[in-house]
Structures are given as C-alpha cells and as structure tokens.
Amino acid sequence: MDPLAIQRRTFLSRSGLSIGGAALSSMLARDLLAAAPTSRGAISPLHHPAKAKSVIFLCLAGGPSHLETFDHKPLLTKLNGEPMPASVTAGQPIAQLQGQKLVVLGPLRPFQRYGDCGAEVSDYFPKLGSLADRYAIVRSMVTEQINHDPAHTFMNCGTALSGRPSMGAWVTYGLGCEADDLPGFVVMTSKLGRNPQPIAARQWHSGFLPGQFQGVEFATSGAPVHYAANPPGVTPAHQRDLIDTVAALERHRLRSIADPEVATRIMQYELAFRMQTSVPELADLSDETPETLALYGAEPGKATVGTNCLMARRLVERGVRFVHLYHSDWDHHGGIEPYMDQICPPTDQAASALLTDLERRGMLDDTLVVIGGEFGRTPMAQAKDEGIGRDHHIKGFSMVLAGGGIKGGITYGETDDFGYHAVKDIVHVRDLHATMLHLLGIDHARFTVEYQGLDTKLTGVEPAKPVTALMA
Numbered sequence: 480m481d482p483l484a485i486q487r488r489t490f491l492s493r494s495g496l497s498i499g500g501a502a503l504s505s506m507l508a509r510d511l512l513a514a515a516p517t518s519r520g521a522i523s524p525l526h527h528p529a530k531a532k533s534v535i536f537l538c539l540a541g542g543p544s545h546l547e548t549f550d551h552k553p554l555l556t557k558l559n560g561e562p563m564p565a566s567v568t569a570g571q572p573i574a575q576l577q578g579q580k581l582v583v584l585g586p587l588r589p590f591q592r593y594g595d596c597g598a599e600v601s602d603y604f605p606k607l608g609s610l611a612d613r614y615a616i617v618r619s620m621v622t623e624q625i626n627h628d629p630a631h632t633f634m635n636c637g638t639a640l641s642g643r644p645s646m647g648a649w650v651t652y653g654l655g656c657e658a659d660d661l662p663g664f665v666v667m668t669s670k671l672g673r674n675p676q677p678i679a680a681r682q683w684h685s686g687f688l689p690g691q692f693q694g695v696e697f698a699t700s701g702a703p704v705h706y707a708a709n710p711p712g713v714t715p716a717h718q719r720d721l722i723d724t725v726a727a728l729e730r731h732r733l734r735s736i737a738d739p740e741v742a743t744r745i746m747q748y749e750l751a752f753r754m755q756t757s758v759p760e761l762a763d764l765s766d767e768t769p770e771t772l773a774l775y776g777a778e779p780g781k782a783t784v785g786t787n788c789l790m791a792r793r794l795v796e797r798g799v800r801f802v803h804l805y806h807s808d809w810d811h812h813g814g815i816e817p818y819m820d821q822i823c824p825p826t827d828q829a830a831s832a833l834l835t836d837l838e839r840r841g842m843l844d845d846t847l848v849v850i851g852g853e854f855g856r857t858p859m860a861q862a863k864d865e866g867i868g869r870d871h872h873i874k875g876f877s878m879v880l881a882g883g884g885i886k887g888g889i890t891y892g893e894t895d896d897f898g899y900h901a902v903k904d905i906v907h908v909r910d911l912h913a914t915m916l917h918l919l920g921i922d923h924a925r926f927t928v929e930y931q932g933l934d935t936k937l938t939g940v941e942p943a944k945p946v947t948a949l950m951a
Contacts (some may be wrong), residue, residue, distance in 0.1 A: 481540040490589035492900040518653030519596045522794045522921055529920030530884025530950070531847040532657075534650060535802045537632075537788070537830060541627065541676035541810030544856035544869050545877035546898050549616045551590040552628040554896040555858055559585035563859050572625050574871040575812060576861055583897075584869060587753035587816050596888030603823040606831035606932035613834055613843075614881035615949050617900035619892025622854050622873045622908045627676055627810065630853035630873070633693055635682045635803075637912055637937045645694065646912060649799035649937045652685075652692045652928075654872050655800030660756065665794050667787045673814070673865075675717070676843040683803060687930045691692070694803060697790070698759075698782065735767055759794055775832040776825055785829040791936040792836055794844055809852055812870065813863020819857035834881055847883025847918055849875070849911075858898045875901035886951040917945035 485888040546552060563581035593611040600616075601606035607614075625632040636643040644652070647664040648733060658664030666683045683694030739779040764772065764779040767789065771777075776785035784806045791802040806826060811818050830850055837843040856869030857874025875894035881887065892904040913923040916937065927934040 482600055487750040500861050504531055516664070520651070522653040522655050522926065525920030526922040526925055527917075527920055529918065530845070531882070532649075532845045532848045533800050533802075534849065534883070534915060535791045535793075535795060535804065535833065536646075537784075537804045537806065537833070537848070537850045538631075539809045539826070539850070539852040540678055540805050540851045540854055542630075542806040542854045542871055542876075543809045543820075544620070544811065544815065545875070545894075546584075546586050546856065546858060546869070547588060547603055547815070548601050549599075549604075549877040549879065550618050550875075550898050551895060552894075553860065554584055554897060555898065556585040558583040561595070563897070564795040567895070567897050568859070569872065571899075574625050576870045576920065578859065578860060581859040583858060584867065587819065589649045594888060596890070598890055599887070603819055604827045605938075607658070607834075608825045609771075610831055613838065614848075614879050614887055615885050616890045617878045617880065617946075618875075618890060618894055619894055619903060619905045620851070620876045620878050620908070620911070621857075621901050621905055622876075625673070625871050625873050627853065627855070627871075629680055630680065630871075631678065634853045634908055637909060637939050638791040639846070641681055641745075642686055643935075644688045644692070644937070644938060645803075646719060646915070647683055647694050647803050648685040648688050648692040649926070650801045650919060651914070652688045653916075653926055654800055654919060656800050661758075661794065661799050662760070663800040664692065665801075666694040666696045666803045667698075667782070667790060667804070668696070669782045669784045669787050671784070671825065672818050673807040673810070676803045676810050678807065682805075685772070687935070688928065694717065694801075733745045735870070762788075763795065764789070771836065774836065776828045783829075784825050785832070788829040788833040789836075791832060792840075792842070795842065795852075796840075811856070811868045812861050813868040815856075815868040816864035816866065822928075825871050830879075837882060843882040845883060847885065847915060848881045849878065851878030852881075861898075872899075874899060880914075880949060884950050886949060891946070891949055904948070906946055906948075907943065908940045910946055912917070912937050914945045914949060915945045918950070 483652035514729060549668045560584050563583050568581060586601065590599045590601050591639045592598065592601055593608040596612050598611035598616060600611060620890045622633055624631060624633045624639050632641060633639045637646070651663035661849055664683065669676060679697070764777065771789070776791045777783070778786055781942060787804045791804055794802050808818070808822055834843065834848060835845055837848070837950065857872045859870065861868045861870045873896065894900060894905055895902050916923045916926060923938045923945070927936045929935070
C-alpha cells in the first residue's frame with residue numbers, strides 16, 4: 480500500500496465515524512484554503528491600511544562595513560592605529576579577532592553631507608548620497624548571530640533555526656500576489672570581487688507554510704528559469720494537454736489522501752505553464768531605453784547587481800510581491816580598501832538607479848526598498864594576507880529604507896563614538912520585520928500560523944515593535 484495513503488486524514492475519512500468525518504471536513508477546508516490560489520492572501524481584510532504593496536530587499540551579503548558607508552565616526556580617524564579601549568569590547572562576541580590584539584581602524588574614505596537633511600554618507604556611495612532626502616538611514620541595527628549563515632537565517636526568517644519560513648514567504652502568504660503568471664516571491668543573486676558569500680536556498684524557503692510561497696530563484700544570465708521553454712517539437716497545445724492530464728491525476732490523488740501539498744503541485748503546474756509566456760517577456764530588456772540601462776549599469780544577460788535591480792523593478796511592476804536580491808562579496812576580513820573600491824561603485828549606481836527609476840514611474844510610494852547586510856563590521860582592524868580588513872559585528876550597524884511609507888531624509892538611531900554599540904533608538908532585526916509588515920498593512924503580533932502546537936510568527940516570541948518614527 481502507498482505509505483501516503485495511511486495519513487491521519489485518510490484514516491479518518493475511511494473510518495466511517497461521524498466525528499472523524501466532521502474533523503476531516505474542518506481540517507481539509509483549513510488546509511486547502513491555505514494552499515488555494517488567491518490574490519488576497521491569508522490576511523483579508525488587512526489589519527490596517529497599507530502604505531506599501533511590495534518589497535525589494537537588496538541584501539549586501541557578507542556584512543558591509545557601516546563605518547565605510549553610513550555611520551561617520553571621526554573618533555576612529557583620530558585614534559587610527561591605536562589600541563581599542565578594553566572597556567568597549569570587554570565580554571563582547573567577536574568572530575575572528577577573539578583573543579587578538581585589538582587596534583582601531585579609521586574610516587577609509589571621507590564622509591560628506593548630502594541633501595536638505597544633511598545626512599552623512601561615505602564617499603564610497605556618492606550616488607546614493609545625492610538621494611539622501613528620499614530615504615531613511617538606520618544606524619542602530621542589532622542582530623543576534625555573529626557568523627554568516629545563521630545571521631542570514633536570522634535576518635531572513637527571524638530565527639537562527641533552519642526550516643522556518645523566510646520573510647518573503649511570510650509576506651506572500653499573508654498578502655498573496657497580484658500577478659497570475661509570475662511567482663509572488665522571486666530571488667536573484669549576483670557577485671563581484673572576492674570569494675562570494677555562499678547563500679543557501681533555505682534562506683528563501685517556505686518552511687511550514689504551503690510550498691507555493693517559497694521563493695523562486697531567477698537567473699539573470701541565460702534563461703531566467705530552467706526548463707521554461709518547451710523542447711523542440713512540443714507545442715503550447717501539447718503542453719496544455721500534458722498539464723491538464725497531470726492535473727487531473729493529481730486531483731484524483733487529492734480526493735484520496737487530502738494532502739495540501741498535492742493542491743500546491745496542481746497550482747504550480749498551472750503557474751509554470753503561464754510562466755512559459757511571461758518569463759521570456761520579463762527577461763527581454765530590449766523594451767528598456769538605453770538611458771535606463773545606463774542608469775542601472777545593467778548588462779542584459781549578465782547576473783550583475785545593476786541587471787538584478789532593473790529586473791526587480793520589472794518584477795514589482797508586474798505584480799510580484801517580494802523580490803530578494805543577494806549581492807555577495809561584502810565579507811572583507813582583509814583587503815577592505817581594494818575590495819570596497821571594486822564593489823561599491825556598481826552597487827551605488829544600481830541602488831540609486833532603483834530608487835530614481837521607481838520614483839519617476841510613480842512606484843516608490845508603494846514599494847518598500849531595504850538595503851543592507853546580515854550584520855556590520857568591527858571598528859577594529861583585522862590583518863589578513865590580502866591586507867587590512869574588519870571582522871563581523873552585530874552590536875550596531877546600518878541599513879537604508881526607502882519608499883513604501885518610509886519618511887525620507889532622516890537618520891534614526893546612533894552607535895557610540897567607536898561605532899561599536901548601538902546606544903540610541905536601537906532597532907532589532909525583529910523590529911525591522913515588524914516595521915516591514917506594518918507598512919504592508921499587517922500587524923505582526925496578529926499574523927500567526929499554528930505550528931507544532933504554537934502560534935508562530937515572523938517576529939517570534941521576543942518583544943518586537945514597528946518603528947513608527949521611520950514612517951511618513
């Protein structure tokens with residue numbers, strides 16, 4: 480006998496017990512509702528009016544240095560090369576510098592003031608600096624995991640435990656997708672410079688949510704989605720007939736075992752069929768003007784940060800709910816100066832182009848853009864074969880938020896004079912998640928899914944709150 484046939488619901492349905500039949504009806508209705516294709520999502524109506532309807536998260540994977548980007552610390556320049564005061568680092572978690580002599584490393588580039596707001600931004604990011612009135616800088620981010628993989632998991636899932644839903648999955652589950660021919664949650668990666676920071680596919684998994692809500696990885700070199708095109712000799716009519724036949728078999732199986740994942744497969748077959756038309760059109764950048772391609776620094780057919788940022792705009796334009804862009808190679812334990820020289824210009828160009836392009840198309844108001852990494856870097860130097868760098872740092876780092884209800888031209892929170900500890904208006908990763916959900920019309924405390932007997936949510940069981948001071 481098929482082992483899947485001996486599931487709890489199957490047993491109840493075949494037992495003939497009226498109470499079992501009632502229980503089956505209730506559970507099946509709940510499960511199939513969760514897996515059903517709907518543009519509304521699980522939160523309907525929204526908990527409160529939304530200011531954003533989609534999210535683009537540009538993750539600078541590896542941990543960009545806040546001290547070379549958005550957090551100016553003149554004291555580090557003054558003390559450059561001197562011992563780091565033990566009072567600052569005593570008892571603090573340090574990754575690779577543990578037990579070593581700690582020496583202050585000053586910022587490698589000057590900072591300038593930009594815009595009417597006077598925000599201080601490093602010379603590594605002059606294009607983003609010129610847009611300072613359009614975004615908020617959060618200088619007081621903190622997280623809990625000091626190594627890359629668990630830190631990414633924590634940033635993406637609100638917990639270091641593997642197997643939990645990612646924030647993109649939560650958002651898409653809660654809100655659904657406005658596109659019926661593209662996934663609600665899309666992931667793209669790019670790399671440049673040193674050895675790229677590895678990013679595991681579990682970072683965009685759906686966890687215990689229905690499988691249809693996991694992120695779908697798109698490539699920007701070659702075909703965006705593998706096997707989207709039909710092989711020679713297979714016409715759309717042949718493909719339609721195949722999908723209908725397989726779906727009929729799956730529906731027969733669904734009636735037998737009442738497994739929501741079977742319902743998910745049926746929907747994914749349909750989505751894949753529609754994507755055979757939508758994906759080639761999406762990936763064809765020939766309808767973009769030369770000016771727009773130059774603005775992003777996009778290179779059609781190449782997986783660059785510029786191309787991915789342009790693709791993110793095109794995805795959101797077509798109704799995709801959450802786009803997660805991983806731009807790796809920010810893990811600068813050594814050689815921070817040459818590697819920053821290499822990676823910052825295209826990132827600065829692409830990120831500023833994304834904000835500019837969204838705004839001029841009238842899309843920035845309802846698209847939340849988040850730019851930052853899984854943590855920051857230490858104010859202490861780390862010597863490696865390729866030169867001086869900075870170690871991992873979790874007690875205070877910076878992120879940029881724009882659009883989607885975010886108040887532009889503000890700098891929120893502070894670190895101490897060394898850029899080590901967040902000391903004012905501290906924003907935990909959970910607070911970032913709560914803020915994102917709030918802007919999307921969701922109360923994070925009410926957005927729960929029962930899992931293993933617990934009402935589980937993206938922001939976990941620890942206190943979290945939306946940062947209303949960031950909101951317009």
